[in-house]
Amino acid sequence: MARHRNVRNRNYSDEYDYDDVYGHSVEEDSCMSPSDADQWLYDRSRNQQAMSNFLDSHNDIQEETEEQTAAAHRSLERRESMDLRGLNLSEDDEIKLMSCLDELRNVLGDTIPENILVQSVLKHRFNYDKALDEILNNKAKEDKNVPVVPLPPVIIEPIKAPVIATIDTPKVITTKIEPNKAAVIKGFRIGDETPKSCPQTPRDQSPAKRDRTPSRADQEDKVFTKVKENKTDPNTQYNIERGSDKDHLYIVVIGHVDAGKSTLMGRLLCELGEVSQRTLHKYEQESKKIGKQSFMYAWVLDETGEERVRGITMDVGRAQFETKTKKVIILDAPGHADFIPNMITGAGQADVALLVVDATRGEFESGFDLGGQTREHALLVRSLGVNQLAVAVNKLDTSNWSQERFNEITKKLKAFLKQAGFKDSDVTFVPCSGLTGENLVKAPTEAELLSWYSGPCLLDVIDKFNVPQRPVSKPLRMSINDIFKGTGSGFCVAGRIENGVLNKGDKVLVCPSKEMAEVRSLSINDLTSNSAFAGDQVSVTLSGVEMQNVAVGFILSDPIQQVPVTTRFEARLVVFNVKVPITKGFPVLIHHQSLVESANIVKLKALLNKSTGEVMKKKPRCLGNNSVAVVEIEASKPICIERYKDVKELGRVMLRVAGVTIAAGLVTDIINI
């Protein structure tokens, strides 16, 4: 008891000596959730693999700056991890290799990572004994190094701290660094913002990664400041919170079925080290089992059993990575015509788009010409307000990296995209191959491609996108695209903040049901946060409303400056290619953000001239192909909608009939009933 009382009454500032701080941080770690704790726990197979990799490049570390080490090390590790296909083995050799590996594993167990095994087996031309010999010798050498092992990871701090150069006893050093950080670098939210990108690199698992402690303390500071900030200009708040961070960029990946969207993204994530080796290996094995090995990268994004079995994406997949200047969140849209509603939901949240086309002869044509989704997707994203586009000419390896083919495709697409309303300067074409990983994150290595292509790789193109201005100072609007049970009390809604700022503890109005709710907690990309700004994808834990009373497509709105709710509105339509003309009374589905609702066109008000916008005819009988018109639309239920001139994102609607997009519209007026 006495000891406890001591602790309670202790004056922290007095006793804030190194040992205590160190102890404190340990305590912090131990009260993490089991899944978090998992990362810190010793896992034999994981750790060994990472550790031995680390040893190989160990000598370099101290000579390089931290950032470089990180990059170099990561890529090295990736390159070492080979998948068997990458080795170009003949079938016989592959079998030999497999049997050697099995034998080696019998002896060594899982202590040695597979890539090392494979390498040594290949080195000794499938001679099992020699390979084993070499591995064991190496291991013996490593063992001598072992005493050094626990030390180096501690050295690497994500922040530049000049102290590092003089390390001898890391234990002491870390403790020195930590209080410094907490005190000096305010607003540096490492714990929040750095994604745990590659949990297998040694430094992630090392005790030095304990910068969580200071960042938490840091957050608490913020809560206090926030209370005051709330009343201040949201722009200032935005600048304070986000000014120092990388810009967030949301990018939707679109294209025809089987153009290779998921594979391309999966591969990109693997190359960037966002997917752990073990997971990838698992996918490889499992996909092989059902005979779809080419889908292994796609599985990174296609997670449900249904999607994997069918080999197509059905709902929008999400993942994130970082480029030099940006934090990129990718939304992998389904390409299948039946899932366009899902694709619209995804595209509605994106800032820019990546159009993937299959360069294989015949495939591009079938995806692009009538009936293919390439056109519809491109038109949709354009109508949803995306104006920057990158086109990945995928699977170019199938036509032997032919420049001719690339030019043919670019020519066709350029003409179409221009017509669709994309500026030439906003569209970039990149040749690449998702399955082989060519020209994704690094400059190409294929001779055929190098001979004519000198442009940027896909990652650079993504890096060069402009981040649009975020309307943080407007009243809050957040569209809900998912409702689910969270881990704690209450339930979560996920969606994108279109306008304004959302803070923890805010009262929001759930529209169109007009119920008040309170924001219990916020998380952006699975990391809890205290505030979120326009453009962010957040999941919000709500209290004060019933889960059944909230539906996908609802809007969280500012309680004072509310979002208009109506069933009837006037819109300016651009009619696409339609099989039958649009008349009065035409039943349609309106897609508005993630909302899908049945509606009727109740009045055709005027037919407009396409280029000048002048009224050509009042009350037309019907609207044909490619016409522009003002119509009145009545939804079957009240919906939240805004005039386009007020809030762009909420002022756009898509009209679909029988699985085909027939028109895109901008809301010009809201008619109150």
Next chain:
Amino acid sequence: MKCGGLEASDLGTVDAVVLTEAASEDVDDGAGGCIALVPEEPEDMWHAYNLIAKGDVVTASTVRKVQTESSTGSSTSNRVRTTLTIRVETIDFDTQACVLRLKGRNIVENQYVKMGAYHTLDLELNRKFTLQKILWDSVALERVELACDPAASADVAAVVMQEGLAHVCLITPSMTLVRSKIDVNIPRKRKGFVQQHEKGLNKFYEAVMQGILRHIDFNIVKCVILASPGFVKDQFFDYMMQQAIKTDNKLLIENKSKFLLVKASSGFKHSLKEVLQEPAVIAKISDTKAASEVKLLESFYTMLQLEPAKAFYGKKHVEKANEAMAIETLMISDKLFRCQDILKRKEYVGLVDSARENGSDVRIFSSMHVSGEQLDQLTGIAAVLRFPMPELEDSDDENDIDSD
């Protein structure tokens, strides 16, 4: 009161019984008379709803609460069954329960009910009622004939669904009834939360399955259409059959062959239109009015696209086209004949009659079908012409405001 007779239609789904022999054998339009009808199935109520107009006289047996005052002054109230004759003032139709409710003043006094007292008649199945009209026009007579058509009506059930939304519908020759609407929120897939998505999906399938079991009578229905985009229908069908085997549900297992899986673009009701155009469905339900109506409306739209001068909608245009004897097919919604304004009804009946005289094909759409709903929105009247009439197209600046 004159009581013109009608010839007895053969006793079919609705039995028409002649009460009095008519003075004139042949009933022309414009003749008055009364007719006794026995509704035998819910659909007949719909026909009755379309037949009875404001001002008609209906005699039916009903239950009325009667208060009696004894000589001592104490009053007792009891319910008596009696036959009443009322002049109809308001007509209400409950589409879900298929109940027709007629309100009006009593015009034949009996021992319980005074002259002029208000009464509300609930028309009941299998109970005779007598309808008396001052004027039986062609449309009304046609309706009686239609109702008495003995051809066994084939009922079809359809479930249109998408992830999270389903409509369980019953399609009869002249009605599409939404029996149950299932709207369940299914969490999206997200990293590490795949189970929630799958759990939500199973919950949804369970609800749809219960909807089918509760609302579809497999003895009547000859085919159940499952329609959805993507794989929802297949997944659902697998789920349902698995559950049927697990719970040993004989009903589902025995009727497995009645299920028909087709593609639809969404789970909203109007995607039934697509379903009814599927060749596989048409083959199964060839005799249903719904499918032919969808086809007709589609042909109208195609004509509007290809030759706009040969397809018109709206009363004024169609009337003008009829004057020129140009109408090949006239599509008209039965909602227009139900209108309260007798003069207006007369106009529409006149239009139909004259179009028939001119040799056009007249189709009266049921406003309870999806295609009829759409036609209703499209002013309720549309026509495909024999020859183009471009002059109509130009002259439409000031009119076309009739319905909204």
